[in-house]
Amino acid sequence: MxxxxxxxxxxxxxxxxxxxxxxxxxxxxxxxxxxxxxxxxxxxxxxxxxxxxxxxxxxxxxxxxxxSMPVALLAESFEGDEDHLAERLVTRYLELWESPSHGPTLAAVLHSASATPAAADLLKELMREELLTPLAGRLSHDHPEIRGLLAASQLIGVAMMRYILKVDPLASMPAHLVAATVTPAIQRYLTGELSLEEITGAATAR
Amino acid sequence: MxxxxxxxxxxxxxxxxxxxxxxxxxxxxxxxxxxxxxxxxxxxxxxxxxxxxxxxxxxxxxxxxxxSMPVALLAESFEGDEDHLAERLVTRYLELWESPSHGPTLAAVLHSASATPAAADLLKELMREELLTPLAGRLSHDHPEIRGLLAASQLIGVAMMRYILKVDPLASMPAHLVAATVTPAIQRYLTGELSLEEITGAATAR
Incomplete structure (x- = not known):
């Protein structure tokens, strides 16, 4: 060359x-x-x-x-009072997916992770270090890791339906209405009553 | 030959x-x-x-x-009173994912659909015809299609975290505890107050 x-x-x-x-x-x-x-x-x-x-x-x-993953931008939304954590998190998350610079990267990573175990492992590691652990660290209720993961499951599910599978009417709804419907569910995961008493540490101790 | x-x-x-x-x-x-x-x-x-x-x-x-997709088995859970719809739906959904005969098929279809647009279109069509439309038909509240899709987004998100990405502790929690935590969120999507008044039909008329 x-x-x-x-x-x-x-x-x-x-x-x-x-x-x-x-x-x-x-x-x-x-x-x-x-x-x-x-x-x-x-x-x-x-x-x-x-x-x-x-x-x-x-x-x-x-x-x-x-x-390329905007994890720092997402993690910024963790700052602030716990009672409005879901609102900040969901708003920022949807903003990133809608952004021309970050949306395609997020889609590519989610595609790769669902198609390839090696990519899934790398995404999990990044999620854990940069997002789930810091998020859990800010939660004052029991089982913070499970709470963070439940919130993440709803966020990933919205991205799958809206941005990957693109199922209407969810795909064409204004982002602020999507945020308004899922925020209470995510706030409950983060700070609500979840009936997790049964978990004594067997699962969380891993 | x-x-x-x-x-x-x-x-x-x-x-x-x-x-x-x-x-x-x-x-x-x-x-x-x-x-x-x-x-x-x-x-x-x-x-x-x-x-x-x-x-x-x-x-x-x-x-x-x-x-191969157990859509009929999932749709069976739609039968019955609306107040316990999420409980039946989530329980059946997790049973199917945990089953040795259906779990691998569900994982393969979700993999394929997130990796390949053609496969995503076929899955969407099947979901719409066999699951979302019948589910919406059983809901008595406003915007039944959006409600069904929000429920589906939470179900798909749980499958992604628990069965595809396999993130602990969500992946190793007993299924009935996962069901107990997500059921109220899904019941709210199906029958709760969602602040969807702003949608006048622009999105739902498609």
């Missing part, structure tokens, strides 16, 4: 260039359709350099979702 | 044989990994015969999910 001569392999700009190509590929071709070789071609670098930076395809996917 | 000589092409048993091979393939290889040729090989018939019965891969997937 004569045109690569001036570029120092291994420098940070090259890494960013590869990562941008990887994100574009995961978004447009999904996890199964993305290859180290294809990303290298897009970034105009040698495949060995992609492996040097990211190890393998899983490493590349992991770096791509960490770079 | 000399061993096929005694089998009459086009008879119903041959169709069932092909369909069984197709279901097995969609469950084990997913939608992208399933081919007309591969299914024909598994069923020991000519690929032309698969096309004769099912037209193309979408037709095969459509027939496979109609044959």
């Amino acid at each position: 004569a045109e690569e001569r001036g570029r120092r392999p291994g420098n940070p700009q090259t890494r960013e260039l590869i990562l941008a190509a990887a994100i574009a590929s995961f978004v447009s071709r999904g996890y199964p359709g993305t290859t180290i070789r294809g990303v290298a071609r897009e970034a105009a670098v040698d495949p060995a350099l992609v492996m040097h930076f990211f190890g393998n395809k899983d490493g590349l996917f992991d770096a791509a979702i960490k770079k | 000399a061993e096929e000589r005694g089998r009459r092409p086009g008879n119903p048993q041959t169709r069932e044989l092909i369909l069984a091979a197709a279901i097995a393939s969609f469950v084990s290889r997913g939608y992208p990994g399933t081919t007309i040729r591969g299914v024909a090989r598994e069923a020991a018939v000519d690929p032309a015969l698969v096309m004769h019965f099912f037209g193309n891969k979408d037709g095969l997937f459509d027939a496979a999910i109609k044959k």
Whole structure:
């Protein structure tokens, strides 16, 4: 590759260039359709350099979702009083899905995670570290991890129906009405009475 | 194919044989990994015969999910009083996902639908005809289609977290506790106050 001569392999700009190509590929071709070789071609670098930076395809996917998933923007909504936590969380979550810059990334990651176990594991790890653990840390009621997961299950379900499967009328309803209907359900998961007394620690101790 | 000589092409048993091979393939290889040729090989018939019965891969997937998805078993839970509809629905839904005969099929269909737009369209059509429309028909409150979809969004979200992504502690909690926590949210969607007055028919008239 004569045109690569001036570029120092291994420098940070090259890494960013590869990562941008990887994100574009995961978004447009999904996890199964993305290859180290294809990303290298897009970034105009040698495949060995992609492996040097990211190890393998899983490493590349992991770096791509960490770079592109708006987890920090979502986690910002955790700040504030607990009684309006669901309202802030749902509003921000729907804003991110509706945003032209974040929506396609979220869809690509959810697609990849439901289609590929390796991608599911990477998404779970990111969700746990960056979202579920910080969220649980802000909840003052019993079984905060289960509460956070129940909230997440409703949020993921709305995204599946509205943005992935695109089922009408849920897909075409204004976002603020979707938020108004699901917020009370999510607030109940976060701070309401959930009849979880039966769980003594067997499940949560894992 | 000399061993096929005694089998009459086009008879119903041959169709069932092909369909069984197709279901097995969609469950084990997913939608992208399933081919007309591969299914024909598994069923020991000519690929032309698969096309004769099912037209193309979408037709095969459509027939496979109609044959294997336990929609009738789920729809049975709609029968009975509206005040306990969510309880019956959630209990039956989790029973189906936990069942060794239906769980893998449900997972395969949800995988396929989140990974492939064509599969998503077929699942949506089946959901609408066999589940959402009959469910909405049993609801006595305003905006029954939206109510049914919101309930479906929570059910799909639970399946994603518990059976597809398998996030603990939600994945390892006893099913009856999961049911106890999500049932009130779903009952609210079906029969509660949802602040949907703003929707005048613009979204529901589609």
